[in-house]
Amino acid sequence: xxxxxxxxxxxxxxxxxxxxxxxxxxxxxxxxxxxxxxxxxxxxxxxxxxxxxxxxxxxxxxxxxxxxxxxxxxxxxxxxxxxxxxxxxxxxxxxxxxxxxxxxxxxxxxxxxxxxxxxxxxxxxxxxxxxxxxxxxxxxxxxxxxxxxxxxxxxxxxxxxxxxxxxxxxxxxxxxxxxxxxxxxxxxxxxxxxxxxxxxxxxxxxxxxxxxxxxxxxxxxxxxxxxxxxxxxxx
Amino acid sequence: xxxxxxxxxxxxxxxxxxxxxxxxxxxxxxxxxxxxxxxxxxxxxxxxxxxxxxxxxxxxxxxxxxxxxxxxxxxxxxxxxxxxxxxxxxxxxxxxxxxxxxxxxxxxx
Numbered sequence: 001x002x003x004x005x006x007x008x009x010x011x012x013x014x015x016x017x018x019x020x021x022x023x024x025x026x027x028x029x030x031x032x033x034x035x036x037x038x039x040x041x042x043x044x045x046x047x048x049x050x051x052x053x054x055x056x057x058x059x060x061x062x063x064x065x066x067x068x069x070x071x072x073x074x075x076x077x078x079x080x081x082x083x084x085x086x087x088x089x090x091x092x093x094x095x096x097x098x099x100x101x102x103x104x105x106x107x108x109x110x111x112x113x114x115x116x117x118x119x120x121x122x123x124x125x126x127x128x129x130x131x132x133x134x135x136x137x138x139x140x141x142x143x144x145x146x147x148x149x150x151x152x153x154x155x156x157x158x159x160x161x162x163x164x165x166x167x168x169x170x171x172x173x174x175x176x177x178x179x180x181x182x183x184x185x186x187x188x189x190x191x192x193x194x195x196x197x198x199x200x201x202x203x204x205x206x207x208x209x210x211x212x213x214x215x216x217x218x219x220x221x222x223x224x225x226x227x228x229x230x231x232x233x234x235x
Numbered sequence: 236x237x238x239x240x241x242x243x244x245x246x247x248x249x250x251x252x253x254x255x256x257x258x259x260x261x262x263x264x265x266x267x268x269x270x271x272x273x274x275x276x277x278x279x280x281x282x283x284x285x286x287x288x289x290x291x292x293x294x295x296x297x298x299x300x301x302x303x304x305x306x307x308x309x310x311x312x313x314x315x316x317x318x319x320x321x322x323x324x325x326x327x328x329x330x331x332x333x334x335x336x337x338x339x340x341x342x343x344x
Contacts, residue, residue, distance in 0.1 A: 023325070023326065026326055038236060039236040040236070040243070044243055044244070044247060047244070047247045047248075047251075048247055048250070048251075051247060051248065051250070051251030051252075052247075053254075054254055056282060056286060057250065057254065060285070060286075060289060061250060063293070065236055065243075065246070066236065066298075068236075068237045071238075071242055071245060071246055075246055075249045075250055075253065077285070079250065079253045079254065080281065080285055081281065081282060081285050081286070082253075082254050082281075083257065083278060083281040084278055084279070084282050085254070085257045085258045086257050086258075086260050086261065086270075086278060087270070087275060087279065088258070089257070089259065089261040089263075090260070090261040090265075090270050090275075092261070092262055093262050093265070096262060097262065101263075104262045104263050105259060105263060107262060108255060108258040108259035108262050108263060109255055109259075111258040111262070167337075168299065168336065168337075168340065170298070170299050171293075171297070171299070171308060171311070171336050172329075172333060174289075174290045174293035174308075174312060175312065175329055175333055176325075176329060177286045177287075177289055177290045177293075178290055178312055178315045178328060178332060179315060179319050179325040179326070179328035179329045179332065180282070180286060180325055181282075181283060181286050181287055181290070181316075182315070182316050182318075182319025182323075182328055183319055183320075183322075183324065183325060183328075184282065184283050185283070185320065189280070190280070190283050193280040193283050193284045194283050195287075196284070197283070197284050197286070197287035197291075198288065198291050200288060201287070201288035201289075201292065202291060202295070212288070213285065213288055213289060214285075216285070216288035217281070217284045217285035217288060218284075219284075220280060220283070220284030220285070220287070220288070221277045221278075221280045221284040222277070223280075224277075224283065224284060225276040225277045225279070225280060228276055228279070229276065
């Protein structure tokens with residue numbers, strides 16, 4: 001391997017990630033708009049976007065705060081949405097686990113849906129990569145994705161301040177969630193989990209402090225996992 | 236919003252730190268340890284398990300209509316879901332959902 005190959009891997013990662021900027025930008029923009037309309041100041045909206053970098057959980061926190069849920073419930077529910085990232089972390093560990101600590105910490109911070117998916121696909125397709133090349137590729141994918149996410153949110157704050165409230169942007173939050181869910185309904189198990197989630201939200205709506213959200217999520221996870229197990233057993 | 240600035244920053248920082256720790260878990264500390272299959276199976280359904288519950292009250296009894304059923308919101312949500320299922324593309328689903336929300340609102344309102 002030549003000394004320049006991490007550099008080549010970095011550039012390949014950057015090129016691979018570029019088209020996904022189109023997916024990331026609208027969500028960042030929308031968070032800026034909705035966060036501003038909800039009454040957060042510039043520093044708070046940017047704080048969310050820079051520190052969390054996870055759209056679905058940010059929108060979840062925003063919605064629970066609009067409902068006036070207790071602080072602990074807001075944090076727990078939004079974190080529950082991000083639990084899938086433990087899976088991302090586990091599936092990258094065999095490929096990046098030997099890298100220096102600071103690189104793993106930085107990669108963890110930037111481990112979002114897009115960088116994870118692109119990184120993991122690359123490592124599977126090219127088993128001969130060195131750890132340095134893999135890290136370089138990962139940071140390559142993050143190079144356009146993360147700044148565009150942050151920049152789009154900033155633009156959203158600016159746009160949001162200029163929009164009239166009559167636009168009904170409160171509805172952008174459920175529509176965004178629906179848009180995230182629909183393409184994820186790939187299997188019967190995913191559909192079963194989603195349906196359980198809706199039914200439980202209706203049945204448990206009486207629970208205080210928005211606890212119905214965590215309860216419905218837990219029930220849906222159990223149903224999804226169980227359906228998957230039975231489908232596999234049948235094969 | 237009924238939170239003090241201090242409460243808001245507690246939420247932002249706790250969510251930021253917590254999310255980082257979730258992302259860092261295996262990469263940073265737990266290393267190459269295999270996750271038990273039953274746990275992996277449950278983790279796969281976290282997003283698709285929680286987000287629909289989140290959406291349900293926002294579509295069925297939205298605050299903007301005083302908590303009563305609103306045909307415009309329900310129809311727009313159905314359009315967004317349909318387009319999302321059909322195109323497998325989140326951006327088109329948002330465009331279709333918000334587009335039909337505004338169009339139906341203008342037509343019926």
